[in-house]
Amino acid sequence: MTAYDPNNIFAKILRGELPCHKVYEDEHVFAFLDIMPRVTGHTLVIPKAPSRNILDIAPDDFAHVARGAKTIALAAMKAFNADGISVHQFSEAAGGQVVFHLHMHVLPRHDGVAMLPAASRKEDDKVLQENAAKLIAALKS
Template sequence: MTDTEAACVFCRIVEGVEPSQTIHEDDHTIAFLNLAPATRGHTLVVPRAHHRDLADIPPDEAAHVMRATVEVSRRLAGALGARGVNLWHASGETAWQSVFHFHVHVVPRYTDTDLTPPWTEIEVPVESLRGLGAEIRRFRPAPRHLL
């Protein structure tokens, strides 16, 4: 385990040296209940290998995490009677990432009001997005471009 991994609480959970309530695991991922749950059953799905964020994780590893996320979402909804599920991911401190090991939050939803939306949706005319769309399409990131 590298110094970065040794300092990472999620790496310690993967290694089995930090306790967790694991609800799913496979060769590439592990999923465990969040210690600070937004709702009952709030679960984190993480790759076994340490990747800091979305810019750092290789696409094939991210695909493994998403497959596990689908499985965990189905398990939570069925076992807990959740009527919906929210997925949440944050990459970078500005985006509220607090543990710098790639992860996806799976948040079971039971009512329309058990969470507050993190933003307010205000629709704008599609024409006003033309310049922004062109700017994004022109950008070609370098491999593993940092966020």
């Protein structure tokens, strides 16, 4: 397996070198909106520990990511009046992984509304700001 690359885009976001729409952070995980969302409120939850994917992450670090994904899922249900949640995690290119820093996609879902194809359109920054505010408010309630 290929080694973790500390210059991947998510590592740069964690270091504050690239901007993002952060919605949640604790000592172990960081969550932010996907700029090319497949659904409204599409959020990424990543570990602060340098991990390429599920194949190399320490079990305790993965548990923190899973807990973070649940926290975001509960808030997203409220924030976006969702009917359900999809959680995706892809490992290695053959498994669909594009950015090689472990991440879980949390996708609020609505009955009868299909997801957009992956990386099909970049969302307007104002919309991302509004969605981040909704999630942050739901996390506080």
